[in-house]
Amino acid sequence: MTFRSLIDRVATGWLLLWLSFFAVYIHMGGLAFAGLVILLGAVGWVVWLTQRQEYPALTRPGLVCLSAFLIFFLWLGVSGLWSGAGPETAIRLAGQMALFASIPILLRTRTEQTRDTLSHILMAMSLGGVAVLALDVASGYGINTLLDPIGPGESLNKRQGEAEMNIGRGHVVYALLTPLLIALFATRLSRGWAIAASLGFVAVLLTGTLLNRLAVAPVLLIGAAPLFWMGFRSPRWGLRLSLGAACASILLAPLVGVISRLMGEGVMASLPMSWDHRLRMWDYSLARISEAPLLGKGLDSSRNMQDAFTTRIGVDVPFVSLHPHNFGLQTWMEAGALGAVLLTIALLTLYRPLRRLVGVDPWRSAAVSGTLMSATIASAVTVGAWQYWWWGLVGLGLTLAALIPSQHRLNTNRLTD
Template sequence: MSPAPPRAADGRWTAGVLAGLLLLTPLLGWAGALGFAPAVALAGLLTLPSLRVRVADRTLLLALFTALVWACASAFWSPWRAPDLEGQTGLKLVFMLALYSSAVSAARAVSEAALKGLLKVLVAAVGLLSAILIVEALTAAAGYKALLGAFGQTVRPDYAVKNVAQGLYVLTLLAPPALVAAKGRVRWALAALALAGIMFPAWKFGYDAPVLAAAIAAATALLVWRFPAAGPRILGGLAASAFLATPLLVSSAFALGLDARLAPYLSESWMQRLGYWKKAVDWIWARPLPGWGLDASRAFGPGIRLHPHDAALQIWMELGLIGAVAAAIVWAAIFTGLSRPARSPAAAASAAAAAAYLVFGAVSFGVWQEWWLGLGALTALACILVLRARTIDLSSHSV
């Protein structure tokens, strides 16, 4: 038997690496969300030969590269100084952009035959993670505690719940593309399981953000399904406007006293976020053009702990106007790239996942967290897989 052509062999290798990454997803979502950073980076390194830059991606990549260069330069005037090499965010961003981009690009390099198998793995991964989260919610994270106990470690009950609840973010982001990848009765079963896997643990653990993100993701999918050409462009404009106008909007809200009016209805965690946002806009207006430099928000405690818990405010605060414009271009490019002449379930699901990522970034995580950026790359990878599988017009078919 003659050996397979190198390109076919490379395609099988790439598909195998992506399958391994997807198979790890339920485990990482349940027991170690921080592991998404090395897992996605390793997948990108192993598939680096398949990296290709499409003409359609040049605007997005140029904006990302501009933001990277500006972020690294801004470290020179930042008041924050990392205590060790591991804390050098600028250096890590260089490697993350290269390796995470490679992992995302690998989704375009797998063959059509391998694509079907990867979609099945995606469906299975989302279903398994949903089931794990439901069981953990029923048992107060007993499985996670037992896992740590097997390695001779102990964890506070509240920390166990917090760590397991990270899986809610993973599930909310990956559920839309997985639902498109599933077929027939499997899709309906997965939809019910994923919905229960988000809503029940979110209620049991007391997490609002996954519920909010799921609702906005559903509305986004409906908009793109109803208006396949204009919907993504509208979303791109809204996302770009949000990144550019957030400091003004937040300042106006505080000036009108909306924080005081909402205070009786908000939990302690939301009140803490409002405090961070108020401090952040004060610092933004002090240096709106250059910003305070990469990781500067770490230096403004105790008013802000680590970061403002809002992506737009953090970018404005640290990278100023240039960073905000670059972020606006990135998200405008992501959404407008999903515009289609006819209805596409995959485009609607991809827009939903992007919207959920924006919601989480607006209320929860720091922009530069490695695992969070890695999870974003994994979500983009999953969306590319379903976009490749659903290239035909399905507007006249039952979905």
């Protein structure tokens, strides 16, 4: 056995091992996706070292894209100098991005049989995992308590609150990955099983979110559906529209604060408390952006904002709860207009690498376009801009589209069946 074949086998085993825990990561709230990128990315670069003659490290569009993101992270790190947070978060994100760049190589160098096995692992883990999430909510988070019993003196309410938050994130993760999973069902299963798996997955996901009183996941599914369809019909326009939406959500984010301010006290008070808080948070964020519109207030500065308001039930809560719950507003607030422009440029450079990934394959294009739209919506209403797990999840959600069989292979299989 040659050194190259040994590395290749180890890499395949590594992929199979870590992706087999897919549902576990999600049940934990998705936080392990940052670590997964590190584990897979490191092995991906080792694989590239043994196969660098056949597979260049990065194509020119890929190098331009990586450079654009690294420039943005450099500016983000510089902004940490005047917020007092330092550049650590930006450095870690840049390192994660550099590691992630090898994962497409890792997937592309696997055999079709390996990609088929990985696809079935992801499909099985997702179908089982989304059902376990729903059962956990229905049992009052009994599965969480069973796996991690409550210790002496530990608060039951606190543990249930943490479980509710983790499962809520898990539902958001599954909603984000729904376009990818439906494309895998459609291309890896027979027509009847694909329809049953797709309908069953979505039904169980919606049931779980209903039991968990989470409105975000259904919004992601609804928002991604038109782009999924557009990507299937036209790979070029699916990518253009979904990336365009992502860029607009960053560049035009201050308009969210303007709209929130125009809502007024009466409208805010009539909404559910979570949305009341968000609107006030976005209004407050707009005010902070106006204080340093060009350079921003610095990386992670939103974590230290303690100004509070009194809720309708008489409790004082901070306007900003760790972060503004809007990717674009957080970018503007912490990195300024310069940071928003640099991030928008970086997002635009994704077009050519993603276009190369999807080619003319409708299912790949549908998966990538739908995933991009889901990520854009979630980033606009719920996640923090610099959360490592979120960057890892979105990156993997896009890259795993490489597991979807090409249209040429699907046509070949149908001719030989």
